[in-house]
Amino acid sequence: MSTTPLRPYNFSAGPAVLPEAVLRTAAAEMLDWHGSGMGVMEMSHRGKEFTAIHAAAEQDLRDLLAVPANFRILFMQGGGLGENAIVPMNLSRGGMVDVVVTGSWSKKSLKEAGRYADALAVASNEADHHTSLPAPATWALRDGAAYVHVCSNETIDGVEMGELPDLAALGSRAPLVVDCSSHILSRTIDWSRVGLAFAGAQKNIGPAGVTLVFVREDLLGHALSICPSAFDYKTVADNGSMFNTPPTYGIYIAGLVFQWLKSQGGVAEMERRAIAKADLLYGYLDNNGGFYRNRVATQARSRMNVPFFLADDALNDAFLSGAKDAGLLQLKGHKSVGGMRASIYNAMPLEGVQALVNYMQDFARRHG
Amino acid sequence: MSTTPLRPYNFSAGPAVLPEAVLRTAAAEMLDWHGSGMGVMEMSHRGKEFTAIHAAAEQDLRDLLAVPANFRILFMQGGGLGENAIVPMNLSRGGMVDVVVTGSWSKKSLKEAGRYADALAVASNEADHHTSLPAPATWALRDGAAYVHVCSNETIDGVEMGELPDLAALGSRAPLVVDCSSHILSRTIDWSRVGLAFAGAQKNIGPAGVTLVFVREDLLGHALSICPSAFDYKTVADNGSMFNTPPTYGIYIAGLVFQWLKSQGGVAEMERRAIAKADLLYGYLDNNGGFYRNRVATQARSRMNVPFFLADDALNDAFLSGAKDAGLLQLKGHKSVGGMRASIYNAMPLEGVQALVNYMQDFARRHG
Numbered sequence: 127m128s129t130t131p132l133r134p135y136n137f138s139a140g141p142a143v144l145p146e147a148v149l150r151t152a153a154a155e156m157l158d159w160h161g162s163g164m165g166v167m168e169m170s171h172r173g174k175e176f177t178a179i180h181a182a183a184e185q186d187l188r189d190l191l192a193v194p195a196n197f198r199i200l201f202m203q204g205g206g207l208g209e210n211a212i213v214p215m216n217l218s219r220g221g222m223v224d225v226v227v228t229g230s231w232s233k234k235s236l237k238e239a240g241r242y243a244d245a246l247a248v249a250s251n252e253a254d255h256h257t258s259l260p261a262p263a264t265w266a267l268r269d270g271a272a273y274v275h276v277c278s279n280e281t282i283d284g285v286e287m288g289e290l291p292d293l294a295a296l297g298s299r300a301p302l303v304v305d306c307s308s309h310i311l312s313r314t315i316d317w318s319r320v321g322l323a324f325a326g327a328q329k330n331i332g333p334a335g336v337t338l339v340f341v342r343e344d345l346l347g348h349a350l351s352i353c354p355s356a357f358d359y360k361t362v363a364d365n366g367s368m369f370n371t372p373p374t375y376g377i378y379i380a381g382l383v384f385q386w387l388k389s390q391g392g393v394a395e396m397e398r399r400a401i402a403k404a405d406l407l408y409g410y411l412d413n414n415g416g417f418y419r420n421r422v423a424t425q426a427r428s429r430m431n432v433p434f435f436l437a438d439d440a441l442n443d444a445f446l447s448g449a450k451d452a453g454l455l456q457l458k459g460h461k462s463v464g465g466m467r468a469s470i471y472n473a474m475p476l477e478g479v480q481a482l483v484n485y486m487q488d489f490a491r492r493h494g
Numbered sequence: 495m496s497t498t499p500l501r502p503y504n505f506s507a508g509p510a511v512l513p514e515a516v517l518r519t520a521a522a523e524m525l526d527w528h529g530s531g532m533g534v535m536e537m538s539h540r541g542k543e544f545t546a547i548h549a550a551a552e553q554d555l556r557d558l559l560a561v562p563a564n565f566r567i568l569f570m571q572g573g574g575l576g577e578n579a580i581v582p583m584n585l586s587r588g589g590m591v592d593v594v595v596t597g598s599w600s601k602k603s604l605k606e607a608g609r610y611a612d613a614l615a616v617a618s619n620e621a622d623h624h625t626s627l628p629a630p631a632t633w634a635l636r637d638g639a640a641y642v643h644v645c646s647n648e649t650i651d652g653v654e655m656g657e658l659p660d661l662a663a664l665g666s667r668a669p670l671v672v673d674c675s676s677h678i679l680s681r682t683i684d685w686s687r688v689g690l691a692f693a694g695a696q697k698n699i700g701p702a703g704v705t706l707v708f709v710r711e712d713l714l715g716h717a718l719s720i721c722p723s724a725f726d727y728k729t730v731a732d733n734g735s736m737f738n739t740p741p742t743y744g745i746y747i748a749g750l751v752f753q754w755l756k757s758q759g760g761v762a763e764m765e766r767r768a769i770a771k772a773d774l775l776y777g778y779l780d781n782n783g784g785f786y787r788n789r790v791a792t793q794a795r796s797r798m799n800v801p802f803f804l805a806d807d808a809l810n811d812a813f814l815s816g817a818k819d820a821g822l823l824q825l826k827g828h829k830s831v832g833g834m835r836a837s838i839y840n841a842m843p844l845e846g847v848q849a850l851v852n853y854m855q856d857f858a859r860r861h862g
Contacts, residue, residue: 134531138538141742149525149533156521163502165517167701167747170506170824177756199651203571204724207738211722328739333535335571335703335741352720355606356572356578370575371696373703373741374509379535382535445859455531456538 135478138456139281139431139469140308140329147243148332148382166378171371180367183381190393191310192386193340194317200339200359201367205326206231208357209337213275213303215353217322218243222271224300227237228287229256229280230306230462236275242350243272256283256414259426262291270305271300273321279309280426281329282460284420284467286428287386290319299343309430310338311387312472313397321345330430330471331383333376387472396472403470403479404429409485417490435465441493444465452485454478503846506824507649507837508676508697508800526812534746539739547742548735551749558752558761559678561708562685568707568727569745570853573694574599574675576725577705578606581643581671585690585713585719586611590625590639591667596655597648598625599673604643610718611640615642624651627794630659636689639668641689646726646794647677649697650828652788652835654796658687669713677798679755680840681765698798698839699751701744716783731796755840764840771838771847772797778851785858803833810834822846 136143140356159166162175169176184199193199204212213235223243225236227250239245248267249260267274274293279286281455287311293302301321310325322341328334339359346360355361387396404446409425411420411434420427420434436445445466449457470479504511527534530543537544540853552567554648561567572580581603582591593604595618606608607613616635617628635642642661647654654677661670669689678693690709696702707727714728723729724738755764776795779788779802788795788802804813817825838847 133525136532136536138532138536138541141537141539142536143536146525146534149535153521156524157501157517163821164504164506167509167517168504168506168511169509171509171702173506173824203573203576203741204722205571205738207724208722209573211724214781215722241720241722247794326739328742333743334539334739344654352609354572354576354583354609355577356579370573371509371694371702373571373744374696375701375743375747376703376741381745388787453531456541 128351134455135453135474135481136451137468137470137474137482139460139467140326141334142329142332142469142471142472144332144379145383148379150384158464163307167375170373171368171374176374179192179378179381180372183377184386186381186388190387191315192317197317197340198343198346198363200341200362201372202337202339202357202362203335203373204357205328205334205337206324207234208307209305209324209339210235211241212357213322213324214239214242214245215357216349216359217301217303218272218350219348220350222246222268224248224267224271224274226265226274226276227252227262228259229279229283229285232275232277233276233279233303239270239275241387244466248274251285256280256285257421257426258423259285259287264298265296267293267296267298267300273299273301274298275303275305277305278308278431281308281431282463284422284428284431284433285426288425290316292319301342305424309348309428311393311396312400312430313348327376327380331380331474333379335373336376336380368439371404399427399476400472403474403476404432406476406479406483407432407468407470410486414486414490415494417494418463418486430469430471431469432463433459433463433467444493445489448489449485454482454485500843502821502823503842503849504823505709505836505838505842505850507607507828507835509702510697510700510837510839511841512700512747513751513841516747516754519750520747535743537742539736539742544742545750548740550750551745554749554752554756555706559601559683560685561686564711565685565708566696566711566714566731568709568730569740570705570707570725570730571703571741572725573603573696573702573705574673574692577673577692577707578603579609580725581690581692582607582610583725584727585669585671586640586718587716588718590614590636591643592616592635592639594628594633594642594644595620596627596645597651597653599648599650600643600645603645603673607643616642616733619653623789624648624653625789625794626791627653627655630664633664635661635666635668636665639666641669641671642666643671643673645673647674647798649676649799650795651803652790652799653794654798656793658684660687669710677796678766679761679764680798682761690808695744697837699748700841701747703741704744704748752857768797768840770846771842772800774844774851775800775836775838776849778854782854783862785862786854797837798839799837801827801831801833801835812861813857816857817853818829820849822850822853
C-alpha cells in the first residue's frame, strides 16, 4: 500500500497550498457563480455580483484580523516588491525612512526605498547571516523619520518577530510599516502599533497577483507627485480599490480563503495550529542526532517558513527526490540560502508536517 | 420552451466572457494540474510546472500575433491604468510625449503621462464627443518626441483604428506606443510600425490582473530613476517576467485562451468572425427605423465594443431587464456615455450577437 496521500502535501513558500475546500468551491463555481450565469472571471468588476464578492472579502478580512475602523483595506497589485516602491512613494514625503534589516525581504525594501527617500538600515542581523532578531532597544531610530519599516516574517530566512515593536515606547513618533506577507492571518496584529501593513496574498492566502494593504487613514493623501495614480493609496481608497480593474479572481479566491478561515475558528485557531506545527518540526530539527539542523536563533524562528539543512549536502537531491515520491512537494530551499525549506502555512494541516517528519526520520535512518 | 440559452451570453466590456472550453479545463485542473498533485494557484512560480505553463503561454502568444524576435513579451500587473504611468516612466526620458486623443482611455493616458513628461494632445476627437478618428495627416507631431501614444481601440467610446499609423511616413522618428487592450488578438498587428504595445488581459483575453507588454528591445534600459524596479521593463525582461511573483493563475488562464485561439484558427479566423459579428450588429443598428442608433462614424467603429442608444432613454431599464431575462447579460453602457454597450470579443460567438439582434427586434416591436 502506498504511503502517498491522495493529494500530496505542498510545502511551497509561495504561491502556496490552498485549502482543498476552497479549490473545490472554485472549481464548482467556475462556469456559474451562484446562478448568475457567469464565472467570477467573466464579471464586470462594477457589477452587483462582483461588488458583493469584494465587499464580503473585505469584511471577512476585517473581522478576522480585527482591523479598526480608522484603517482602510485596499486590494492592489504588484506584490511585496511593488509595495517596496509604493510605500515610500506614498509615505516617505522624500524624507527619512528607517529600515530594520532582518533578512532578504527587508534588504530589498531598504534598497528600493532609497530611490525615493533617505533610507537607512537602523538595525541589521546581516552579521548573523539573518538568523537572529536585533532587539528593538538597539535600533538606531532617527528623529523625524517618515516611517520605520519592518518585515515581521522573513520568508527566505525563516525569521519571525514574536511581537511588533512598540515604536512609541522606543521614543519614536514615526508610523510603523509592516511587511507581513508570509505570516498574515497566522497570528493577531496589534494595530495600535501599526501605521501601514501590507501582504502579497500568494503566501499565506493563496492567489498571486493580489496585494493587501491596511493603511491608517491619516497616512493617506501624502503621495509624491511621481506616484502613479493606480498606486496612490488615497486614489485607491477613494475608489474602493476599483480605480483600475482589480485582480477580480484572486480577490474571489482570497475571499473563499477568508470564509474557510472563519469556518475553522479564525486567527486564534490558526495560531494554535501554527504553534503545534512549528513545535513538531523544530522539535525534530533540534533532536535528530545532527542529521538535520535549523540555524535560526530559537527566539527568532518563523512558525511559517522553516529552512533546514542536511549535514551532508551531497544527500540533498536524494532527499528531495524521495520526498516527492512520498507526496511531499516543493521542499527545496531558496537559492540564496540553500538546503531545504518547509513552508507550513495555514492551509498545511498538522498531518502534513507529521508526514514530513516521518519521512525525514526514515530518510535519516536509511542514510545516517 | 424558454429562449434562454443554457449559458447566457455575456456582453461585459471587461472582465469579460471566456471561452466555455477554457473554463471547463480550468475547473477540471483546479486541484491537480497534469498529475503534478498541485493546482496551478499552488505552484511556485519558479518550479518546472509553472515555468512550462508560462513559457507555453508566451510562445503561443508570440505565434498568434507573429511577434518578431526583437520584441520581448512581458507579463506584468497594474492593467492599462498602471501602464499609463509605467510607459512614460520607462520611455519618456522626461522629454516630450505626443498623445492622440480618441476617447476616454487615451485621455487618461495623456493626463497620467503629464506627471513624468511634457505630454501633449497632438490630435483629438473631443469636439466630436469621441465618435471619429482624426486623420494621421492632421496630427501635430513634434520633432524629438520620446514616443507617440495611441489607443487603437477605445473600449468606452467604441472607436477603433482600422490600421496603425505609419509614423515614419508622417515624418516622425518616434516609436509608436499602442494601447490595444480591448481588441488584442482580434486582428493582426503590423509590428514594423510599433515600438511598444500593451494590453490589460481582462477584455479580450479574460483574467483581470495580467498586463501584456510587447516591447522592442532597443527601448529597454531607459527608465527614469523613480521607476519602481517591479515596473522597469528592463528588469522585468531580464528576469523573464519573474522579478516579482507574477499573477500565475491569470497567466495560466491566458495561456488556455491562447491555446483555444490556435485551435479555432488563430487571429485570422478571429478577425473573420469579428467582421461577421460587427456587420450583423451595426447592420441592424443602421437599419431599424430609428429605434436604436450607434453614433460613431462608420470608418471609426469598433468591431469589439459597440455602444448604442435607444431613441427613448426612458426604456433603458426595461431593455436591460428584458435582456437579462432573455439570457443577454451586462449590456448597460459605461456611465460616462450612457445607453447600452455590447462588447463582442473573441469569446462571443456569432450566435450571441444574433440572439442580441433578435431580442432588440422583439423589444422594438413591443415598444416601438
